[in-house]
Each structure stands twice: as C-alpha cells, then as structure tokens.
Amino acid sequence: MRVLVISDIHANLTALETVLADAGDYDAAWCLGDLVGYGPDPNECVERVRALPNLQCLIGNHDKAALGEIDLALFNADARQAVSWTQETLTNEAHAYLESLPEAVEIGKYTLVHGSPRQPVWEYILDRNIAAQTFPYFATPYCLVGHTHSPVIFTESSDGPPAPEKRLRPGERLTLGRNRRILNPGSVGQPRDSIPDASYAVLDFEAAVWEARRVPYDVAATQARMASQELPERLIARLAYGW
Numbered sequence: 001m002r003v004l005v006i007s008d009i010h011a012n013l014t015a016l017e018t019v020l021a022d023a024g025d026y027d028a029a030w031c032l033g034d035l036v037g038y039g040p041d042p043n044e045c046v047e048r049v050r051a052l053p054n055l056q057c058l059i060g061n062h063d064k065a066a067l068g069e070i071d072l073a074l075f076n077a078d079a080r081q082a083v084s085w086t087q088e089t090l091t092n093e094a095h096a097y098l099e100s101l102p103e104a105v106e107i108g109k110y111t112l113v114h115g116s117p118r119q120p121v122w123e124y125i126l127d128r129n130i131a132a133q134t135f136p137y138f139a140t141p142y143c144l145v146g147h148t149h150s151p152v153i154f155t156e157s158s159d160g161p162p163a164p165e166k167r168l169r170p171g172e173r174l175t176l177g178r179n180r181r182i183l184n185p186g187s188v189g190q191p192r193d194s195i196p197d198a199s200y201a202v203l204d205f206e207a208a209v210w211e212a213r214r215v216p217y218d219v220a221a222t223q224a225r226m227a228s229q230e231l232p233e234r235l236i237a238r239l240a241y242g243w
C-alpha cells in the first residue's frame with residue numbers, strides 16, 4: 001500500500017492541489033493536522049482532504065483554535081487575526097468535520113499525531129533532544145508528526161547521545177528498518193525550512209520505506225487570495241521565503 005502523508009496544509013488550496021497532482025497514485029492518505037489557519041481556503045481544503053481515499057486525518061492546534069477550543073492569547077497577533085477570520089469563515093459542515101477528528105491513532109507499525117506522542121496537539125519536536133524524550137510515549141516502531149513545518153527524521157538511540165537528525169533530499173528514500181523513528185513530512189501549505197516548495201512524503205506501508213517529496217506551487221496565487229481577504233501582511237510575505 002502506497003500512503004500519501006501530508007500535514008499542515010493551513011488552508012492553502014493551491015499548495016494542496018499541487019501536491020495531490022504531484023503525488024502520483026496512492027492507496028491511502030494520512031493527514032497529520034492543521035488543515036486550516038493562516039491561509040485563505042479553509043472550507044475548500046477541508047472538503048478536498050475529506051474526499052481523499054482511505055483517509056486517516058488528525059486534529060492540529062490550529063484546527064482546535066478554529067473550533068474555539070483554544071485560548072487565543074496563546075497565539076501571536078498575526079496568527080490570532082487569522083484564527084478569528086477562519087472562525088468566521090468556516091461553514092458548519094467543515095466545523096463539524098474538524099470536531100470529529102482524533103488526536104492520535106495507531107495503524108500497524110505507525111503512530112500518527114500532530115505535535116508529539118507525549119503531547120499530541122501542542123508539543124513541537126524541534127530537535128533530537130526533544131525527540132529523544134518522546135520515544136517512550138509511543139508503542140509502535142514509528143511515529144509520524146507534523147506541527148514544526150520542517151521535514152526531518154529522528155532515530156532512537158539505545159544508549160549514548162541522541163542520534164543525528166536526518167534530512168532527506170527531495171526524492172530520496174529511506175528504508176526505516178529496525179530502528180525506531182519519528183518522521184515529519186514537513187508542511188504542504190506553509191513550509192518553514194527556508195524552502196517555499198510544498199513538502200510531503202510517500203510511505204510504502206508494508207516495506208516501511210519513506211520518500212521525501214518537494215514540489216513548487218503558485219505561491220503568488222495563494223498570496224493574492226490572502227490579500228483579498230485582508231489576512232496579515234506578514235503571513236502573506238512568509239510563504240515566498242519559507243519561514
């Protein structure tokens with residue numbers, strides 16, 4: 001089974017459509033949360049994701065914020081403005097769908113969460129030291145996370161210091177093998193690793209082979225829709241730089 005792994009779409013339909021067109025054939029889709037927030041197309045992105053085959057979708061912190069389940073004081077001013085706009089824009093149907101999403105699931109050898117296995121919605125696994133602390137919090141060999149918007153792979157080390165982080169080149173494949181790993185496909189709609197191209201992964205479910213993927217999309221088209229909705233300038237600008 002070939003699984004499309006996407007995360008942090010952030011209401012960027014242009015990036016999402018580009019990824020879906022680039023991905024080729026896949027049998028199932030796993031979405032690691034943050035379908036909405038920041039971008040101009042929350043309802044369209046929810047609708048598109050819902051229609052994916054054999055979908056497993058998780059809730060992210062921005063999805064919870066859009067549902068009114070998170071204190072807005074926890075977000076910075078730009079994010080807060082985007083959350084308020086998203087709350088006003090979300091249809092009842094999209095709202096109900098986001099409300100139905102789980103915080104964590106296990107599928108075969110894989111645990112899926114948005115943030116980390118220790119705190120599924122909120123914790124950022126930013127480096128190998130944080131990753132090392134979270135390995136005890138999942139039971140499967142591998143854990144898939146999003147949330148940081150940066151594609152990376154952490155490997156458990158049985159003793160000594162945490163193993164170095166692995167960053168694959170686009171198109172590069174890694175056989176996951178016997179080591180336990182935490183894998184982040186990066187962000188579809190708002191990459192933050194200084195590369196503006198949409199980031200995702202393709203997983204061979206049975207063979208446990210992870211392929212990193214990158215694809216450029218029409219950033220200006222998304223920026224134009226954000227401007228027409230008067231979303232914050234800084235959020236519009238950052239898409240072009242990948243931060």
Ligand code: ZN
Binds near residue numbers: 034062147
């Ligand atoms: Zn996010």
